[in-house]
Amino acid sequence: MPTPDTMILDEARRQMTVCVVCKYCNGYCDVFRAADRRPALSDADLLFLANLCHHCRNCWYACQYRPPHAFAVALPAALARVRVLSWRRFVGLRPSPGGLAGLALAATLLVPLLAVLLVPAETLFATHRGPGAFHAVIPRDAMVWGAALAILGPVGWVAVAMVRFWRAIGADTSGPQVAAAVPLALRDIVTLRNLSGGGAGCNDRDDAASGARRRAHHLVLWGFLLTVAATLAAAGAHHLLGMRAPYPWISAPVLLGTTGGVALLAGVAALAWIKHRADPAPEAPETRTAEWTLLAVLGAAAASGLALLVLRETAAMGMLLALHLGTVLAFFVTLPFGKMMHAPFRALALLRAAIDRQETARPHARPQDP
Ligand code: SF4
Numbered sequence: 593m594p595t596p597d598t599m600i601l602d603e604a605r606r607q608m609t610v611c612v613v614c615k616y617c618n619g620y621c622d623v624f625r626a627a628d629r630r631p632a633l634s635d636a637d638l639l640f641l642a643n644l645c646h647h648c649r650n651c652w653y654a655c656q657y658r659p660p661h662a663f664a665v666a667l668p669a670a671l672a673r674v675r676v677l678s679w680r681r682f683v684g685l686r687p688s689p690g691g692l693a694g695l696a697l698a699a700t701l702l703v704p705l706l707a708v709l710l711v712p713a714e715t716l717f718a719t720h721r722g723p724g725a726f727h728a729v730i731p732r733d734a735m736v737w738g739a740a741l742a743i744l745g746p747v748g749w750v751a752v753a754m755v756r757f758w759r760a761i762g763a764d765t766s767g768p769q770v771a772a773a774v775p776l777a778l779r780d781i782v783t784l785r786n787l788s789g790g791g792a793g794c795n796d797r798d799d800a801a802s803g804a805r806r807r808a809h810h811l812v813l814w815g816f817l818l819t820v821a822a823t824l825a826a827a828g829a830h831h832l833l834g835m836r837a838p839y840p841w842i843s844a845p846v847l848l849g850t851t852g853g854v855a856l857l858a859g860v861a862a863l864a865w866i867k868h869r870a871d872p873a874p875e876a877p878e879t880r881t882a883e884w885t886l887l888a889v890l891g892a893a894a895a896s897g898l899a900l901l902v903l904r905e906t907a908a909m910g911m912l913l914a915l916h917l918g919t920v921l922a923f924f925v926t927l928p929f930g931k932m933m934h935a936p937f938r939a940l941a942l943l944r945a946a947i948d949r950q951e952t953a954r955p956h957a958r959p960q961d962p
């Protein structure tokens with residue numbers, strides 16, 4: 593008896609087989625060209641193709657075989673289901689969509705709750721100013737050890753899942769092939785090239801293509817990286833320069849964090865707007881809760897961080913600090929189980945696709961070389 597996972601893979605294989613024969617969409621994205629090289633469409637091939645898909649939805653609006661045609665090709669939804677399956681398979685665990693949202697909410701509220709229970713009210717709701725003000729509310733050791741526990745476990749889990757995924761999709765590649773393809777893959781990652789669809793952009797709402805989704809993803813990507821850089825700059829200022837948070841407005845941690853937080857918030861708002869208005873027909877509805885959960889966690893982290901910055905010299909600082917740490921905790925505890933897994937898995941899929949492209953470009957390569 594087929595399992596739900598087998599049925600998802602078989603349905604994606606059926607649809608992709610039609611595409612390999614049809615080839616009409618080969619100009620839209622790397623997925624179709626990569627499928628051409630893998631006509632057998634094994635389970636590992638489908639896991640790779642699903643993570644290579646950037647869900648631009650070009651192929652849905654172009655397809656003459658989409659429902660109600662008897663072939664019922666609905667590739668964006670079929671690949672979205674395989675993507676979720678791949679994260680579950682290599683992470684080894686995936687809570688239900690409601691469970692994921694509940695975990696994010698519980699983690700967000702946990703730190704404020706602990707602050708109310710453990711920090712005396714006259715300290716938590718007092719105004720603290722100057723270096724060391726944050727640690728007057730939440731002791732530095734508690735913050736450092738809490739962060740280490742919250743970050744290292746999920747990040748390690750994601751790293752193991754990435755190794756397992758790469759073994760499935762890249763076992764036939766060599767070290768030199770990988771090394772040579774890394775610059776090409778990095779270029780695809782930082783430019784988000786595949787979010788341009790066939791060149792005109794994504795079909796965000798209907799059959800009119802636009803670059804809005806790609807621009808919003810850029811804001812999220814670079815905003816997120818700037819906030820990570822701000823955290824590293826703060827650690828450097830503390831350990832190397834002996835400075836204690838909160839830092840001055842004109843300092844690397846604050847400038848990086850403010851720019852990153854504003855970009856992240858703007859990107860999340862834009863993606864939420866695009867998603868809210870999107871035509872639901874090409875979607876896999878069961879994936880939507882995880883997508884909204886990630887947007888909510890990222891938006892809450894950015895908004896609470898900016899609010900903390902603006903109100904850090906008021907009596908609201910203690911609870912805002914606890915709330916911001918709660919949102920960061922929510923991001924990390926949901927990291928291996930939610931939509932955020934699309935980032936590392938897609939990066940590996942882009943690396944695998946870059947190896948394919950390099951092999952195809954070699955003068956002596958045969959068209960169907962693996
Ligand atoms: S999505 Fe439709 S039109 Fe595009 S390649 Fe597949 S079958 Fe052909």
Ligand code: SF4
Nearest residue numbers: 621645646648649651
């Ligand atoms: S949704 Fe976009 S990226 Fe995904 S297979 Fe279709 S055209 Fe390619």
